[in-house]
Amino acid sequence: MYLRALSFMPEQDSEYVSSKDIADLLHIHSPQVRKDLSYFGAFGTRGTGYKISDLRKHVRKALKLDVVQKAVLVGVGKLGTALTSYPGFKMYGFDIAAAYDASEKRIGKKIGSVIIEDVAKLENIKNEDIKLAILAVPAENAQNIADILVACGIKGILNLAPCYLKVPKRVKVITIDIAVELSVLPYYT
Amino acid sequence: MYLRALSFMPEQDSEYVSSKDIADLLHIHSPQVRKDLSYFGAFGTRGTGYKISDLRKHVRKALKLDVVQKAVLVGVGKLGTALTSYPGFKMYGFDIAAAYDASEKRIGKKIGSVIIEDVAKLENIKNEDIKLAILAVPAENAQNIADILVACGIKGILNLAPCYLKVPKRVKVITIDIAVELSVLPYYT
DNA sequence: TCCTGTGAAATCTTTCACAGCT
DNA sequence: AGCTGTGAAAGATTTCACAGGA
Secondary structure (H helix, E strand, O other): OOOHHHOOOOOOOEEEEOHHHHHHHHOOHHHHHHHHHHHHOOOOEOOOOEHHHHHHHHEEEHHHOOOOOEEEEEEEOOOHHHHHHHOHHHHEEEEEEEEOOOOOOOOOOOOOOEEEEHHHHHHHHHHHOOEEEOOOOOOHHHHHHHHHHOOOOOOEEEOOOOOOOOOOOEEEEEEEOHHHHOOHHHHHO | HHHHHHHHHHHOOOOEEEHHHHHHHHHHOOOHHHHHHHOOOOOOOOEEEEHHHHHHHHHHHHHOOOOEEEEEOOOHHHHHHHHHHHHHHHHOOOOEEEEEEOOOOOOOEEEEEEEEEEHHHHHHHHHHHEEEEEEEOHHHHHHHHHHHHHOOOOOOEEOOOOOOOOOOOOOOOEEEOHHHHHHHHHHHH
């Protein structure tokens, strides 16, 4: 969140931001910003604020986004395709280094800079240095694919299927279910 | 979350679930489930658990999902298109009742059961009983569209653009930025 | 015996308020 | 004067533990 806020603050305007500047942009309070950033270490300047370029570097490093993170995309349907053309990925240092799908229509086609491979050969990712996976397959197949990914040494899964995945504790799963997010809106109307 | 958990529990198996059943499925603790559900009122049976059909009805009602919620989709690009074919929406009682886009290529085409209209005519939604909007447009246009939606009386916005929206307090915005979610994964690797 | 509902305790998070540096 | 960094206070959430109904 802070990284994205920083992306809206070109250094041309000013070299420094205050916690209040960031807070206003994110609609949160400034002590929150200072507390959060202080967990990464103290690198602001009293009286002046945070140097934008330094802050960006520190946050990227804390999140391990300072090196390019390779990710495999499994499921190149409409959602999967939409994701690859999403500019945000590159901004945060992600690289979709491989793509797999079950549909013959899609296998062999190019998406971004990679060729879509047969999901039956998903185990090939073992040979590449890929630690993250984006799972955009139907809910019915998600657990099955997740098991293979885990066996291949994947450490983190972004799950876009509306289901819960059983994985070992060492693997981090983040599930985004758009309908669940949408579900809370009527409550506020 | 609880609603989705219930969708995995067909009543054929057993008429009742315990808070522990639900907790295990969602990877949370059972007192959490009981506390949460108790805010909606007490409708479990001691010694037996919660009657699945009753629980579903109560949760749907509490979230105002017991009536069909009409939503307008703005931006029918890859992501917008992917969303309309997402089965989760119907499951939670959402109905995409209108769709708008800026591209001539897309205007006039059908998506789901509606015809894509010109976003310049977005104000037409005033005449329909639509309270929710799904915003799947580029970040540059998101605020502009949000302003129009607010002026049209929209009460809740699901924002899929990677940016922050300024809206009056009475309007609820939920932003999903997939790259932000993905960003936390490397931290755990 | 099994499981809910709920006060009380424990824990976690946010906000305050101010010392101290620039 | 302006803004960070941080203990302490306030607030919110989660977990415990158990009374009590089925």
